[in-house]
Amino acid sequence: MIKYYHIYILTNWSNEIFYTGVTNDIARRVWEHRNDIVKGFTSKYKLRKLVYFETYENIGLAIEREKKIKEMAKKLEIQYNF
Numbered sequence: 001m002i003k004y005y006h007i008y009i010l011t012n013w014s015n016e017i018f019y020t021g022v023t024n025d026i027a028r029r030v031w032e033h034r035n036d037i038v039k040g041f042t043s044k045y046k047l048r049k050l051v052y053f054e055t056y057e058n059i060g061l062a063i064e065r066e067k068k069i070k071e072m073a074k075k076l077e078i079q080y081n082f
Contacts, residue, residue: 005062007069008053010042017045020069022062026053 006026010019010033019042023029030050036043056062 002057005056005059006053007056007062007066009051009069010047011049011051012046013049015049015051017047018051018073019045019047020066020073022059022066024059026055 003024005022005024006029007020007022008026008030010021010030011017021029032038033042034048041047054062054065056065
């Protein structure tokens with residue numbers, strides 16, 4: 001059975017703050033963010049809008065991609081959760 005991993009980007013409704021994460025169940029994880037199941041950065045800043053995701057069969061590649069996205073965000077000086 002093939003397992004899939006997803007990197008995703010969430011933002012708030014005014015697109016001011018972004019968050020990137022990795023999960024093996026994108027639907028569940030976005031639902032958790034939208035319903036404040038886990039308290040933290042995304043619940044504090046009300047990051048509920050999924051704006052992007054990519055799917056991988058290898059967790060290492062997904063984590064590597066997440067790091068690249070965060071590096072790009074730093075270069076663009078986007079307010080981000082690191």
